[in-house]
Amino acid sequence: MTEILQVVFDALSLGSLYALGALGIALIFGVMRLVNFAHGDTMAFCVFAMLWPSVDAAAIVFAGNLPAWLLIPFILAVGAGLSVLSEIIVFRRFRNTNPATMMIASFALGFVIRYFLLMLYSSRPKSIDLWSNLGLPVEILGARIPLLQVITIVTAIAILIALTFFLKRTRFGLEMRAAAENFTMARMLGVRANRVIMLAFALSGMLAAAVALILVTQTGTADIQMGGNIMLIAFIATVIGGLGSLPGAVFAGFLIGAIATVMQVVLPPEARPFRDAFVYAAVIATLIWRPNGIFMPKSAKQRV
Amino acid sequence: MTLWHKLGMGMAVSGLVLSATLAHADDDKIVVGFATAASGFMQAYDKPAQDAAMIKIDEINKAGGLLGKQIEVVTADTKTDRAEGAKAGLEVIDKGADLVVVSCDYDFGSPAALAAESAGKISFFLCAESIKAGIQGVGPHSFSASVLAPVQGATMAEWAYNKKNARKFYRLLDTWTEYNKGICDGFDWMLPRLKDAKLVGEDTFKNEDASIAAQITRIKSLPEQPDAIMLCSMMPGVVSAIKQIRAAGITAPILNGSGVDGSYWLSAVPDLSNFFTPVQGSIYGDDPNKDVTAFNAKYKEVTGADPSSQYVYPGYVMIDVWAKAVERAKSTDADAVVAELEKMKDEPTLFGPRSFSSEIHHQNRGRYLIVETDKGKPRVIDEWTISEAIPVDYLVSK
Amino acid sequence: MAERASILSRTIATPVILGLLLTAIALLALLMGSGPFNQTIIDIFIRVILVVGLYIFIGNSGVISFGHIGFTCLGAYMTAWLTIPPPMKKMALPGLPGFVLEAKLPFWVGVPAAAIFAALIAFFFGKILMRLSGIAASIATFAMLALINQIYSNWEDVTGATSSVVGIPINRSIWPYFVATLVAVAIGYAYSISRSGLALRAARDEATAAAASGVDIPKERLRAFVISAFVMGGGGALYAHSVGVVTPDTFYLGLTFISLSMLVVGGMGSLSGAVIGVVLLSTIIQILRLFEKGVALGDTVLTIPNGVQEIAIGVIMIVILMRRPAGLIGNREVGWKGFRKA
Structure with missing residues (x-):
């Protein structure tokens, strides 16, 4: 029983990371049909913002030394700032271009951010000890769960609730949902496009920062490529969930986390290295089963 | 954007490449070519070992050189890319390298090593630790400086x-x-x-x-x-x-x-x-061999930082054993040097004994x-x- | 038939001009006679093949595929299986079937065999995937790439898992690569003026109308998918022979995005765009690399710090796309008198 509980917690904590990542991608896709490949690099940037630039092997922790009540808003602001900046400098000029062009532009932007970090910090992974006491285990129903796992899950759920509230109850949220549903129509009805899009980017950047904080606490490492893997899974989750559907993205994020964890538990040792192959096969199967995602938003219905 | 425009650009590039490749080696010096990563992911791993190699080269040059000739160093950047690695290998060979030093990792170093092998040059992996980094994965002129x-x-x-x-x-x-x-x-x-x-x-x-x-x-x-x-x-x-x-x-x-x-x-x-x-050696200042600690100090003096890990050391070992083999062979001829390297049995180095044989150009014990x-x-x-x-x-x- | 002839006469200029451009590049390499430069040109030729391969599917169908580099991987390993000397194969890849283990085929058999193998696998994947369209198809192709990569990274006995497969005969002569590039451009051209290519482009621009006029979209897409996989597989095999080592991670996200970027920057819907995009971006990269090494201008040596090249190429790509969202060439093709609409 406790073992099953342990697996449930493992799955939930991995799923929370994927869900937060997926939400960051889905928000922007919703308002401007942009698949933002720079999202993972935004995460890495947030992590490195805690360090002073240096190519030495040992990390010079800078902002990372701030107390939590200052550090968390600081990193969130960095994420939001970078994200909004990329909208102003780059993506604004790509409104109304085709999705492929925007996607490649976002990839190129991510490439620039990554190599910029590489120049400043070198490719060597750096270590940061952030709140290591969060690694201590707590007992829940007989299972010993690291506190960080619990915090990850709770944070993810809190963010999801807060975002739902924001989208459902505030004017901004209403505008954003309207924009996600039908951007042209929303604009005609008086939704200010630039403001909504900027807001979406700011939120998405903050989500990237949140994922970055959790990742860095969990791994203790700052690595240039650290956002990449989560971003890919998040990207897949967004599509499986139904592009443009925020609840869908979150659900699919948790689903992929659960599948990956369960595979690791049930597969025999020889097959375990093929774990991800099974996950990707499941992705293809899901897409064949529901080409528009599990939760298809109304706007995605093809008229043919 | 006309065709001629582009050709013109190509010509400009080729002109520059030409001037870069004219510097051929002459006989009064020995050339060591580094086809390693000066940028990208592998740079952080290649650079420290390369710095250590340079320290040894410097020591040899100050002591009068190798076979009475000064060692000259030429470099080419692999950009942490395999296709670029092959190019970098060819480039240092073009510049007359007698020894081709390649990236730390087998995957990234092998394209340059293969280029050296087909040109009949000795190649040395800075610190690759796979059996393939040597005879098995490159050919009879390839070695690795680290331990498997x-x-x-x-x-x-x-x-x-x-x-x-x-x-x-x-x-x-x-x-x-x-x-x-x-x-x-x-x-x-x-x-x-x-x-x-x-x-x-x-x-x-x-x-x-x-x-x-x-x-x-x-x-x-x-x-x-x-x-x-x-x-x-x-x-x-x-x-x-x-x-x-x-x-x-x-x-x-x-x-x-x-x-x-x-x-x-x-x-x-x-x-x-x-x-x-x-x-292989301690970076913490407590190596049983005092010379290692002295080397660490020297490394800091040259690069401005302490060695960050033991992967600095194989670079030094590499030049050490290669130079000894060249001295014994009294030539930089690849086959003669390989024969001398293969005679090494528990050859003492600063970082433990090294052996090579015609079967294995790596350490299967250390x-x-x-x-x-x-x-x-x-x-x-x-x-x-x-x-x-x-x-x-x-x-x-x- | 007469129609076909008229299409041919109207469009034949494109492959001829592109062929001349490639010939000029090959002659340049010959003229230089420098090893590294020769290798650079071989590299550019392989890139052209890969991007033309992408064009055949993406350009004609309008569906972004992230999966094609998977076929490059299949091709590279296939030629490795066929051309590595048997004693080395038995040691490193003992799980291969007996007749492959005994085989020692030359380079010019390995490459076409690799292309056919990639096309065959593409046929099976395509049967399932070509039912999808839009972004779902893109993600499904990405999942296919990841699937191929995962299998090749872990199948110890047959692919050597993550370890490099070595012993592939290296060919440093420029001619096989040149000829293969010409063949790839010819295939790209032939497909784009074929009935299937025209139908697929019609479906790309007006799906409803095309479907109503009897175009079986999944079937035409499958054709393009298989033909482009053939080209990608051949390109992968050539890559293997140009470098001499293959690992699964060579053929993953990095190569996928670089090739896609070159296609989009050149102009997604245009064969000329595919070729010119590669040549242009490669030239810019080479120039930047020269500056990284230092370029003497008069008495001063101009040097840019290492790593700036990557940042610069990213910025240049973004700027090109800002100025020309449809890519440098857009939807046009080169003709005798400048550009014409494709």
């Missing part, structure tokens, strides 16, 4: 068995790279040779895994906890794995490969204890210092050489 990864796994298994009384082992493999698998291969080879030692469980993960919670749950639900965990992994994922293992309350000794050497990452896991690493990290402080506690060399057949079959 399987030796590290075997060393840790045998040492822990004898000195830590470990009998029940757990094996946790990160399937990301060949290096990781190599460590575990050496461990697998050694384990059946240790009486009463057994494997109580095994698992795999991937370096990029955001969480290894499921793997940890498996260790914790074992009927009996292991005496030691053989962790076959490397940066950056290994730090995350160690942090999560310790956070979960697993205190068993962790055995590693040399890839985790260095104190730069220890801040991520405060007060890490019961953690063991094999190294002296390792054992570094223990206790409460976040690493120090040398022991020294170990595996009781028998790992057979070449076994290494190749992996």
Whole structure:
């Protein structure tokens, strides 16, 4: 029983990371049909913002030394700032271009951010000890769960609730949902496009920062490529969930986390290295089963 | 954008390349060519070993050179890219390199090494630790300056068995790279040779895994906890794995490969204890050989920083053994130098003895210092050489 | 038939001009006679093949595929299986079937065999995937790439897992690569003026109308998918022979995005765009690399710091796309008198 509980917690904590990542991608896709490949690099940037630039092997922790009540808003602001900046400098000029062009532009932007970090910090992974006491285990129903796992899950759920509230109850949220549903129509009805899009980017950047904080606490490492893997899974989750559907993205994020964890538990040792192959096969199967995602938003219905 | 416009651009490029390749070697100097990464991911790994190689080259030049000639260095950047690596190899050969030094990692170094091999030049991997970095994966003129990864796994298994009384082992493999698998291969080879030692469980993960919670749950639900965990992994994922293992309350000794050497990452896991690493030389100032500590000081003087890990040292060893072979052969002719290198049997170097033979251009046995990290402080506690060399057949079959 | 002839006469200029451009590049390499430069040109030729391969599917169908580099991987390993000397194969890849283990085929057999193998696998994947369209198809192709990569990274006995496969005969002569590039451009051209290519482009621009006029979209897409996989597989095999080592991670996200970027920057819907995009971006990269090494201008040596090249190429790509969202060439093709609409 406790073992099953342990697996449930493992799955939930991995799923929370994927869900937060997926939400960051889905928000922007919703308002401007942009698949933002720079999202993972935004995460890495947030992590490195805690360090002073240096190519030495040992990390010079800078902002990372701030107390939590200052550090968390600081990193969130960095994420939001970078994200909004990329909208102003780059993506604004790509409104109304085709999705492929925007996607490649976002990839190129991510490439620039990554190599910029590489120049400043070198490719060597750096270590940061952030709140290591969060690694201590707590007992829940007989299972010993690291506190960080619990915090990850709770944070993810809190963010999801807060975002739902924001989208459902505030004017901004209403505008954003309207924009996600039908951007042209929303604009005609008086939704200010630039403001909504900027807001979406700011939120998405903050989500990237949140994922970055959790990742860095969990791994203790700052690595240039650290956002990449989560971003890919998040990207897949967004599509499986139904592009443009925020609840869908979150659900699919948790689903992929659960599948990956369960595979690791049930597969025999020889097959375990093929774990991800099974996950990707499941992705293809899901897409064949529901080409528009599990939760298809109304706007995605093809008229043919 | 006309065709001519573009051709013109091409011409401009080619003109510049031409001027770059005119510098051919003449006979009053010996040329060492570095086809290594000066940018990109591998740069952080190639640069330190290359700096150490330069220190040795400098020492030789100051002492009157090699065969009475000064050693000149030429470089080409592989950009951490395989196709660029092949180009870089060809480029240093064009510039007259007698010795082609290639990237630390077999995957990234081999294109340049293959280029050297087909030009009949000696190639040396800065610190690759796969059996392929040599005869088996490049050809009869290729060598590696480091010690095979399987030796590290075997060393840790045998040492822990004898000195830590470990009998029940757990094996946790990160399937990301060949290096990781190599460590575990050496461990697998050694384990059946240790009486009463057994494997109580095994698992795999991937370096990029955001969480290894499921793997940890498996260790914790074992009927009996292991005496030691053989962790076959490397940066950056290994730090995350160690942090999560310790956070979960697993205190068993962790055995590693040399890839985790260095104190730069220890801040991520405060007060890490019961953690063991094999190294060729100590960067912590407590090497039993005082000359190593002197080298560390020299390294700091030249580069401005202490060595960050033991992977600095193979660069020095490489130039050392190659220069000795050149002196003995009285020539830089590739075949003559290879013959001299293959005669080396336990040739003393600053960082342990080195042997090469016509069968293997790598170390399938080697002296390792054992570094223990206790409460976040690493120090040398022991020294170990595996009781028998790992057979070449076994290494190749992996 | 007469129609076909008229299409041919109207469009034949494109492959001829592109062929001349490639010939000029090959002659340049010959003229230089420098090893590294020769290798650079071989590299550019392989890139052209890969991007033309992408064009055949993406350009004609309008569906972004992230999966094609998977076929490059299949091709590279296939030629490795066939051309590595048997003793080395038995050691490193013992899980191969007996007749492959015994085989020692030359380079010019390995490459076409690799292309056919990639096309065959593409046929099976395509049967399933070509039912999808839009972004779902893109993600499904990405999942296919990841699937191929995962299998090749872990199938110890047959692919050597993550370890490099060595012993592939290296060919440093420029001619096989040149000829293969010409063949790839010819295939790209032939497909784009074929009935299937025209139908697929019609479906790309007006799906409803095309479907109503009897175009079986999944079937036409499958054709393009298989033909482009053939080209990608051949390109992968050539890559293997140009470098001499293959590993699965060579053929993953990095190569996928670089090739896609070159296609989009050149102009997604245009064969000329595919070729010119590669040539242009490669030239810019080479120039930047020269500056990284230092270029003497008069008495001063101009040097940019290492690593700036990557940043600069990213910025240049973004700027090109800002100025020309449809790519440098857009939807046009080169003709005798400048550009014409494709």
